[in-house]
Each structure stands twice: as C-alpha cells, then as structure tokens.
Amino acid sequence: MAEPELIVEQEFQYSSLYDQGQTAIVGMWLFLAQECVFFGGLFLTWIYSRYWNQAGFDAGSHGAQLWIGSINLGILVTSSFVYACALAFIQAGRPREMTWALCGVVALGVAFVGWKLYEYHLDFVGHFWVNDPDFPIKGELEGGAKLFWAFYWTGTILHAAHMTIAMGLVTYVIRRGFRGDFTAQYHAPVEVIGLFWSFVDIVWMVLWPLIYLMGRMP
Amino acid sequence: MTRQLLKLTLTWAFLMAVAGGEFVVSGMQMEMANRPVLLFFAGTMVFTVAMMFMHLATAPVVAKGFAVAGVFWLIVLFGFGAADMLTRNWYPVQHYNPY
Amino acid sequence: MSTTTTVEARKVEESYLSDKFTLASWLVTYDHKRIAILYMISITFFFFAGSIAAAIIRWDLIVPEGMLKDPETYNRMFSIHGMMMVWFFLVPSIPTTLGNFLIPLMIGSRDVAFPKINLMSWYIFVIAGCVAFYATFVGGIDAGWTFYPTLSTGYSNSFIKVAAAAIFLVGFSSIASGVNFMVTIHRMRAPGMYWHRLPVFIWSHYAVSVIYVLATPMLAMTMVMLFFQRQFGVGMFDPQLGGDLVLYQHMFWFYSHPAVYIMILPGFGVISEIIPCFCHRKLFGYEFVVWSSIAIAVIGFFAWGHHMFIAGISLYSGLIFSLMSYVVAVPSAIKVFNWIGTMHKGFIRFDAPMLYALGFVLLFAIGGLTGLWLANLAADVHLHDTYFVIAHFHYIMVGGMVSALFGGLHFWWPKITGRLYPEMWGRAAALIIFLGFTMTFAPQFILGYTGMPRRYATYPPEYQVLNVLSSAGASILALGYLLPMVYLPWSLFRGPRAPANPWDATGLEWQTASPPPSVNFITTPIVTTKPYNYQEPEVLEQQRQNG
Numbered sequence: 001m002a003e004p005e006l007i008v009e010q011e012f013q014y015s016s017l018y019d020q021g022q023t024a025i026v027g028m029w030l031f032l033a034q035e036c037v038f039f040g041g042l043f044l045t046w047i048y049s050r051y052w053n054q055a056g057f058d059a060g061s062h063g064a065q066l067w068i069g070s071i072n073l074g075i076l077v078t079s080s081f082v083y084a085c086a087l088a089f090i091q092a093g094r095p096r097e098m099t100w101a102l103c104g105v106v107a108l109g110v111a112f113v114g115w116k117l118y119e120y121h122l123d124f125v126g127h128f129w130v131n132d133p134d135f136p137i138k139g140e141l142e143g144g145a146k147l148f149w150a151f152y153w154t155g156t157i158l159h160a161a162h163m164t165i166a167m168g169l170v171t172y173v174i175r176r177g178f179r180g181d182f183t184a185q186y187h188a189p190v191e192v193i194g195l196f197w198s199f200v201d202i203v204w205m206v207l208w209p210l211i212y213l214m215g216r217m218p
Numbered sequence: 219m220t221r222q223l224l225k226l227t228l229t230w231a232f233l234m235a236v237a238g239g240e241f242v243v244s245g246m247q248m249e250m251a252n253r254p255v256l257l258f259f260a261g262t263m264v265f266t267v268a269m270m271f272m273h274l275a276t277a278p279v280v281a282k283g284f285a286v287a288g289v290f291w292l293i294v295l296f297g298f299g300a301a302d303m304l305t306r307n308w309y310p311v312q313h314y315n316p317y
Numbered sequence: 318m319s320t321t322t323t324v325e326a327r328k329v330e331e332s333y334l335s336d337k338f339t340l341a342s343w344l345v346t347y348d349h350k351r352i353a354i355l356y357m358i359s360i361t362f363f364f365f366a367g368s369i370a371a372a373i374i375r376w377d378l379i380v381p382e383g384m385l386k387d388p389e390t391y392n393r394m395f396s397i398h399g400m401m402m403v404w405f406f407l408v409p410s411i412p413t414t415l416g417n418f419l420i421p422l423m424i425g426s427r428d429v430a431f432p433k434i435n436l437m438s439w440y441i442f443v444i445a446g447c448v449a450f451y452a453t454f455v456g457g458i459d460a461g462w463t464f465y466p467t468l469s470t471g472y473s474n475s476f477i478k479v480a481a482a483a484i485f486l487v488g489f490s491s492i493a494s495g496v497n498f499m500v501t502i503h504r505m506r507a508p509g510m511y512w513h514r515l516p517v518f519i520w521s522h523y524a525v526s527v528i529y530v531l532a533t534p535m536l537a538m539t540m541v542m543l544f545f546q547r548q549f550g551v552g553m554f555d556p557q558l559g560g561d562l563v564l565y566q567h568m569f570w571f572y573s574h575p576a577v578y579i580m581i582l583p584g585f586g587v588i589s590e591i592i593p594c595f596c597h598r599k600l601f602g603y604e605f606v607v608w609s610s611i612a613i614a615v616i617g618f619f620a621w622g623h624h625m626f627i628a629g630i631s632l633y634s635g636l637i638f639s640l641m642s643y644v645v646a647v648p649s650a651i652k653v654f655n656w657i658g659t660m661h662k663g664f665i666r667f668d669a670p671m672l673y674a675l676g677f678v679l680l681f682a683i684g685g686l687t688g689l690w691l692a693n694l695a696a697d698v699h700l701h702d703t704y705f706v707i708a709h710f711h712y713i714m715v716g717g718m719v720s721a722l723f724g725g726l727h728f729w730w731p732k733i734t735g736r737l738y739p740e741m742w743g744r745a746a747a748l749i750i751f752l753g754f755t756m757t758f759a760p761q762f763i764l765g766y767t768g769m770p771r772r773y774a775t776y777p778p779e780y781q782v783l784n785v786l787s788s789a790g791a792s793i794l795a796l797g798y799l800l801p802m803v804y805l806p807w808s809l810f811r812g813p814r815a816p817a818n819p820w821d822a823t824g825l826e827w828q829t830a831s832p833p834p835s836v837n838f839i840t841t842p843i844v845t846t847k848p849y850n851y852q853e854p855e856v857l858e859q860q861r862q863n864g
Contacts, residue, residue, distance in 0.1 A: 040291070074237070077234065130552075153551065288531075295535070298634075
C-alpha cells in the first residue's frame with residue numbers, strides 16, 4: 001500500500017480557463033507533428049525522384065518562376081510576423097489592434113494566393129502541366145523534368161489548400177474578434193490558429209529551396 | 219508590449235536576412251555542399267519561427283515533446299526510406315534471344 | 318466561456334442512457350459515452366459487410382476451379398473484405414468504442430479533451446464509410462486493400478480514385494481520435510493519477526494514439542499521390558517516367574506496418590485488464606507491460622520494410638528491416654510472459670471475458686511466432702504472398718484483436734448498458750469462436766507452406782481437403798459471431814440489472830454507477846493506489862479460513 005498523501009487540488013481537472021487554453025495549445029502542437037509527417041511523405045518523393053533523375057529534375061526546376069516564389073516567401077514571413085504581433089496585442093489586452101492585425105494577415109494570405117494563381121497561369125502558358133502534350137523539355141531529360149513538375153504541382157496545391165483553410169480559420173477569429181469575444185485572459189483560439197498559420201509558413205520555407213533554389217546551379 | 223513588438227520586428231528582419239542569404243548562396247558554385255547548406259538556412263528559418271513566432275520555448279512541456287516527436291519521426295522516415303534508395307543494386311536487363 | 322465545474326443536477330442523477338432519449342440528442346451529443354455507442358453500431362455494420370465478402374471468398378474456394386467461376390468477382394470480394402475490415406473495422410475497433418467509452422472513466426475525467434472533435438471524427442468516419450461502401454459494393458475495387466501501382470494506377474479498371482478519397486477521409490477520423498486521446502491522457506487525469514498509476518488499458522491507448530497521429534498522415538499523402546497519378550498521370554510511382562515503384566510501398570507501409578500495431582495494441586490493453594481481474598491478482602510486472610506498449614509503438618515504425626523483402630529493396634536495407642522486425646517481437650513476448658505470470662497461482666474464474674482472454678493469449682502467441690518466420694529474409698522468399706501470411710496475420714488480427722474486442726465487450730457490457738449478459742451463452746460463444754477460428758486458419762498455415770499463393774480464385778486439386786476444412790471452419794466461426802449479436806441485444810431488455818462492480822474489479826470506471834451518469838463522476842475521484850490493487854490469494858485464503 002502506498003502511504004496516504006495530501007491532495008490539494010479538489011476542482012475538476014480542466015475546469016480553469018488557463019488550463020483549457022494550454023490544453024488546446026498542446027492539441028494543436030500534436031496536430032502539427034502529424035502535419036510534419038504528412039509533408040514528410042512529399043519530401044521523401046522529392047528525395048527519390050531527384051536521386052534517380054538529377055539532371056532532368058534540375059532542368060525542370062529552371063522553368064519555375066523563381067521571383068514569384070521568393071516574393072511569396074517574403075509575404076508569408078511577414079504574415080507570420082503580423083500574426084505574432086496580433087497575439088502580442090491581445091495578450092496586452094488590446095482586442096481592436098489584434099483584430100486589425102489579423103485583417104492584415106488575411107490580406108497577406110490573399111496576396112500569396114493571388115501571386116500563386118498568377119504563377120500557375122504562367123506555368124500553364126509555359127506548358128508545364130504534367131500531362132501537357134507540348135511539355136517543353138524533351139528527350140532524355142523529359143522524365144526527370146516531369147517528376148519535378150509532379151512534385152511542384154502536388155506540393156504547391158497541397159500548400160495552397162492549407163493556406164485556404166488557414167485563411168478561413170483566421171477569418172473566423174476576426175469575426176469573433178469584432179464581436180469582442182477575446183480578452184487578455186481568454187484568447188486561446190487566437191493562439192492556436194496562429195500556430196497553424198505559422199506552420200503553413202514553415203512548410204513554404206522548406207518548399208521554397210526544394211522547388212526554386214536547388215536547381216539554380218548551372 | 220513595445221519590447222515584445224521590437225523583439226518580433228527584429229526576428230522578422232533576421233528571417234528576411236536569412237532568406238536573402240539563402241537566395242545568394244543558392245547561386246554559388248558549391249557542388250555537393252549545395253543541398254546541406256540550403257537545408258541549414260531553411261532549418262534556421264524554421265527554428266526561428268517555431269521559437270519566436272510560435273513561442274515553442276514557453277509552450278507546455280508536452281507541446282515541446284510533440285514538436286520533437288514530429289522531427290524525430292521525419293528522421294525515421296527519411297533515414298529508413300532513403301537507406302534503401304542509397305544502397306540498392308541495379309541489375310541491367312539482359313536482352314537475349316533464347317532461340 | 319464559463320468553467321465546467323457546475324453541472325445540472327439532472328445530469329448527475331440520471332445515467333447517460335436515460336438522459337433525454339431522442340434521436341437528435343444522440344446525433345449531436347458531445348458525450349464520449351454516446352459517441353462510443355455510435356461508433357459501436359457503425360463498426361458492427363462494416364464488420365458484417367466485410368464478413369459477407371469473406372464468406373463468399375471461402376465459398377468460392379470449396380472447389381479447385383472456384384465456385385464463383387468469375388475471378389473478377391473474386392478480386393472484388395477480397396478487396397471489399399480487406400478495405401472494410403482494415404479501415405472501417407479493425408483500425409477504429411477497440412479505440413473508438415471501448416477506448417472512447419473508458420478512457421475518461423478510467424482516468425477520472427468528465428469527458429475527453431475535445432468533445433466536439435470527438436463527435437466530428439464519428440461523422441467523418443461515417444461519411445468515409447459511405448464513400449468506401451459506394452466504391453467497393455457499387456463500383457467495385459479489384460486491387461486489394463494495398464492498391465499497389467502499377468496495377469492500381471495503370472491497369473485496374475475500377476473505382477480506385479473513389480476508394481483513395483474514402484481512405485484519405487477516414488484518416489482524418491483516426492487522427493482526430495488520436496489527438497483527442499493523447500491530449501486527454503496528458504492533461505485530464507484525476508488528482509493522484511500519476512503515470513505509473515494508469516491502467517495498462519490507458520497506456521495501450523496512448524501508444525495506439527501515437528501511431529494514429531504519426532502514421533496516418535503518411536497514408537493520406539500516399540493516397541493523394543495515388544489519386545494524382547491516376548487522375549493526371551504524374552509519375553512519382555511510375556518507372557516509365559523515372560519514378561520509383563517501391564517508393565509507393567515504402568510510403569504505404571510506413572503507415573500500414575504501424576497500423577498493424579493499431580490493430581493489436583488496444584487488444585493488449587483489454588487483456589491486461591481482464592486477466593488480473595479474473596485471476597484476482599496484481600498484474601505481474603506492471604512497468605514492463607506498460608513500457609513494452611510504448612516500445613512496440615516506437616519500434617513498430619522501424620520495421621515496415623519486411624513487407625517488401627522480395628519487392629526489390631536493397632539487401633542492406635532488408636537486413637536492417639529484418640533485424641528490426643525481430644526486435645519488435647521482444648516487447649510482445651514480454652507481455653505474453655507477464656500475462657502468464659499473472660495467471661500463475663491465481664484464483665482463475667473462467668467467465669466469458671476470461672475465456673476470450675485465454676484464447677487471445679494462445680492465438681496471439683501462434684500469430685506472433687509465425688511472424689518471426691516471415692521476418693527471416695530467406696524464409697520470406699518462400700512464404701511471401703502465400704496463405705501462410707494470410708494465416709499469420711489473421712491469427713493476430715482476428716484471433717487476437719477480435720477476441721480482445723469481444724472479451725472487452727463482455728467485460729464492460731454491464732458498465733456500458735447496466736445489464737448482465739447470459740453467462741452460459743457468453744461462454745458457449747467464446748468456445749465456438751475459438752474452435753471455428755482454429756479450424757479456419759490452422760489449415761491455411763499448411764496450405765501456404767506447401768505453396769498455395771494468396772489472391773487467386775482457383776487452386777490445384779491437391780489443396781482441396783485443407784480448403785474445404787477451412788471453409789467449414791469459417792461457417793462455425795460465423796455462428797460464433799452471430800451468437801453475441803443475438804444474446805447481447807436480448808440482454809438489453811431482459812438481462813438482470815448490473816451492480817456498479819459486478820466483477821469485483823479495481824479501476825475508477827467500476828466506482829461509478831452502471832451505466833454511468835452523464836458527467837461520469839459526481840465528485841472528483843482521488844487516486845491513492847497503484848492499479849490492479851487486488852488482494853493477493855494468500856490474503857484471501859486467510860480471510861476465508863478466519864470465516
């Protein structure tokens with residue numbers, strides 16, 4: 001038998017607001033660990049595809065729009081920064097500033113998706129869609145180049161899907177922000193959705209070198 | 219509050235600088251070192267965002283554990299997955315006519 | 318947002334079953350106990366869908382030329398059987414039913430951490446199940462449950478894309494459950510419920526949740542790529558375009574090998590509850606049982622390559638995966654020894670749950686040991702893709718997991734429904750299932766060892782005797798599964814009322830009423846002892862002598 005012990009805590013666990021907020025943060029981090037493995041599968045195909053067809057893979061990446069990808073990286077880093085500021089605002093008890101900062105986040109997200117769609121347009125004009133009969137790279141390099149574009153389309157479409165979902169979530173936070181739901185004490189949804197937003201940003205930080213930079217060398 | 223915003227702004231400037239550095243380095247002739255160096259830059263950015271924007275350092279300890287688990291499982295995936303690719307033997311197909 | 322310390326008095330007095338009994342109150346409930354019941358009903362449906370396909374498979378194999386006379390239908394049947402049984406029955410089976418019901422009760426909490434996500438996961442599961450049902454029964458899948466390219470991407474003329482979408486969807490439900498369980502176990506334990514005071518059932522579900530959360534996303538990515546390859550012709554898995562065929566298998570088995578442990582770890586948890594209770598002893602070597610669960614969950618991720626020994630992976634890689642497959646057998650063996658150690662010198666009661674548990678230990682041991690043969694590089698060349706493999710994994714999944722599910726269902730039936738089931742029928746069903754199972758699958762070991770390959774609608778005549786034996790066993794097994802479907806619902810209406818603790822078991826779930834009130838516990842339970850705090854037989858003996 002274990003010796004008797006003193007129990008201080010008599011409330012039901014999970015009953016305090018602080019505890020509920022921390023629990024939500026823990027849950028979101030676990031979800032992000034899951035997202036890591038999800039995109040890990042994508043990166044594993046990058047490793048395999050490039051290893052077997054390096055020349056063709058790099059030749060394919062020369063067709064990607066480096067400048068759009070780089071501008072988009074800047075946009076996403078900035079959006080993450082603005083989100084972090086929004087969180088700082090609400091922690092200091094300033095919900096108005098937080099809500100407007102979040103509007104800025106969504107605007108930056110829209111800018112990202114807009115550039116992305118323009119890039120897709122350029123890619124289609126350049127016949128870089130994977131089963132386009134006029135695919136510009138022919139001969140020995142064709143297979144590898146097509147694999148690069150397969151990776152490009154899969155990766156960017158999945159990333160854009162994450163962006164869209166994240167924008168929807170931030171919009172939800174903004175709506176609640178304008179309703180005045182958040183205070184310095186209660187702002188768990190702001191923090192949790194911010195984690196997801198920054199994670200989508202992180203994915204682009206890894207995709208950017210894999211898509212645009214690795215093949216830059218002559 | 220002002221301190222916090224200043225810290226975030228400095229982080230943003232640092233991230234932009236790292237991204238710029240990564241961009242410049244990617245144009246250099248580095249042969250085999252190219253990929254590890256680019257991944258180092260990307261890793262720095264990811265780590266910075268996780269620490270400064272996602273506040274991983276002050277998150278509950280369980281959350282830190284989950285973040286480490288995500289990275290660990292990625293290492294398992296890439297390690298065991300790529301081991302096969304790197305050590306595979308290729309046997310050329312013999313084209314012969316049995317008749 | 319208010320705190321959850323105050324609850325309506327009505328919810329304290331009434332059980333979760335009698336607290337408003339309308340259809341709407343069930344479909345929008347956040348109560349983990351009701352969601353568990355919803356899951357129970359849905360997986361039973363999918364279990365029967367998969368079983369009918371299995372019955373048709375066994376019926377076809379009665380004669381060497383095949384009763385169906387149509388290999389295409391046969392292919393569809395084993396694909397239905399695989400898809401339904403793996404993703405819509407075995408993977409969610411114990412965790413989403415017994416786990417969902419018992420995790421908050423066992424750790425002394427009022428609900429799981431994210432009740433709305435819990436309900437959402439059931440809806441996703443049902444929608445995915447409907448899509449899968451459409452893909453397999455209406456459309457037809459002929460590529461098996463593994464969907465290997467290039468059969469699935471190039472040659473199969475069936476509803477692969479719909480099936481991939483269904484599997485992608487059902488993954489969300491697994492991940493949601495996994496996140497919920499892990500966070501609940503981490504953050505909502507009752508005061509005094511330290512990690513080494515948690516029942517093994519909780520530890521097993523923690524290990525399962527690790528796999529749910531960290532393996533399932535890989536399956537999602539694999540299905541996305543399979544979909545893209547079939548729809549748009551992207552070539553990651555197509556050697557003609559420079560892709561790698563084996564990469565698909567790496568990605569698929571990165572999920573599906575750990576998923577094999579999803580399909581057995583919760584069973585370990587159930588058995589570790591039943592055996593100490595019916596032997597009236599402490600679980601032997603609690604710490605070892607606990608940490609072997611975690612070891613299985615982690616090392617299980619290092620062993621996926623043993624499904625691909627003859628698929629063309631490198632010899633070096635094969636060696637590592639073979640070694641890891643041997644290593645992961647060690648924690649499983651530790652558990653079996655500990656269960657036997659628990660039974661040693663115990664007062665064993667042979668009630669229905671204990672019969673299922675004994676069947677589990679024996680069948681799992683056989684299934685596990687034959688797994689070692691398959692982990693051997695050289696032996697696998699001979700045994701791969703034969704009925705030996707079929708028998709091996711059915712011993713683990715059906716002999717193991719389904720026995721554990723039935724054992725757990727009988728064990729906690731009084732707690733879930735507040736009624737006692739007829740004990741005699743329970744024991745009869747346990748024995749019939751054991752006999753039917755052995756008769757079905759023991760011959761398949763011999764069939765496979767002598768060279769009968771899997772996934773063919775026909776076979777050479779010399780295999781007929783064993784195949785007929787197997788099919789006959791399958792009909793006995795079907796009878797065994799139908800029996801509980803009769804007497805368990807009967808007991809809902811006619812069974813005697815159950816007391817709070819009919820088995821004289823330890824554990825927080827037995828300290829609240831049967832069936833539990835909606836809020837689980839009226840006052841916060843406080844834990845002061847280790848789990849399985851049963852009195853030792855010597856003490857009991859002394860008490861008996863003293864009168």
